Amino acid sequence: MSIWCDEVFEEKIRFGLSIKQTLFVGHSEFQKVSVVDTEAFGRALLIDDLWMTSEYDEKLYHEMIVHPALCTAPRIARVLVIGGGDGGTVREVLRYPEVEHVDMVEIDAMVIEASKQFLPSIGTAWNDPRLKVHVADGLAWVAREDLPKYDVILVDGSDPVGPATGLFNEDFYRNCAARLSEQGVLVTQAESPLLHREVHLDMIRTIGRAVGHAHPYYGPVVLYPSGAWSWIYASSCVAPKDIIDTRLAYIEEDCFIYNRELHLGCFAQPNHIRKALRRS
């Protein structure tokens, strides 16, 4: 008999992994945090019983939230990561020697601590001296006017429920835009273009208004609802396909999925999305 750990979507769809053991369950002031050891995907993190990341498929997500921005933004010296408590996003960011300073702003210390203890293969850059981890509210952080600008902002939050809800509002993106340097780039995860289609479309429109231009891009993430996932690349002036060759050459060989062709291909919009955006 297998012991199953399932994410259930609206009582209609479930995605389950059989587990060897539960490594951690805790309740922070924000949410339930769990780490399980699965038969198929190694160790995996859940928040409020939703799959967040696993050792097996984490690069599908982390490479895609990081490299399209980091391979195109004219400057990448100062980077802000909002969320990302498992450490995978900052790990990918810190692969670039041109990155000088990363502020990671995660609201829930328990996510960071559980990830450090139980998912060390994902967060391999915690000790990088360029990284400053702040346990703080990302909404308040981007409202601060006392900070130097960021060249890249990556929003690695969870779904628009619980503490991440504010990460889906126009005020938040306007504040992000105000924190970006002149040729800065913002990327956020943007939900499933199928199961969260209206949220996804709203995000594209909202971020386009707040930042200037918003380009959705697409790729698979096995753990997430529908398996089809998306991100949004936003900038006032940087074109998302203008790859800086030297940076790409430096990181491409050691990527699991990311490479030049995938970067250029992932911005293709499924026809139903393209048509909906033309109408709006």
Added chain:
Amino acid sequence: MSIWCDEVFEEKIRFGLSIKQTLFVGHSEFQKVSVVDTEAFGRALLIDDLWMTSEYDEKLYHEMIVHPALCTAPRIARVLVIGGGDGGTVREVLRYPEVEHVDMVEIDAMVIEASKQFLPSIGTAWNDPRLKVHVADGLAWVAREDLPKYDVILVDGSDPVGPATGLFNEDFYRNCAARLSEQGVLVTQAESPLLHREVHLDMIRTIGRAVGHAHPYYGPVVLYPSGAWSWIYASSCVAPKDIIDTRLAYIEEDCFIYNRELHLGCFAQPNHIRKALRRS
């Protein structure tokens, strides 16, 4: 309480849909065939308890197995579909006025009958006079030397277990190649590049040897293991990105996901696949 219908992958991963009712269960001489009505995805077909297609996501699969070939092959007058008993593939093929004759060779009459009765929204072209349905073994069909050549062959089979096993052998693809017209194109579904990675890589190499050139391409299919799916485009001489504009213009507007950008983007190989193919 929900009643769940799950596909279980190696006792380690399951993907389940809550069901309103079971519409059909039958045992043919080849396999178990079921149709269920699901809360999330409308009606869905299972073979041997594996999800085959659903009303909700079927276009993700059927548009991708058909249009890359049909928008690039120099001639598309004669088309062979092997498998495809739900009718979705031939429906997409028959959208092109230039298609004059389609042979659909499905081994299991029960799949066709159950689909006709319970999935009429998927198989909308059964009565097209250009379509000839043959209940026969695809392996034997492509070994026949008495048939006119085909401009396009689409292999819409299930996984390499049960009656579809032979659809993954080099002899089969060599026979397909022999049945193709001079500038013919073959496309086959090619499993998950993640969960069936070695099968996927073997198929690319095998089909490349048998047909000439094999180009994998990628897209999401919600119902299938990992959600990340693949197909292979094979030809002795046709380049998979040389789109014939008039054909694309004719079908694009009414596609759910397929369009020019998706066609050009879907051939991007994830880096781990590209590296494995370079080594082989």
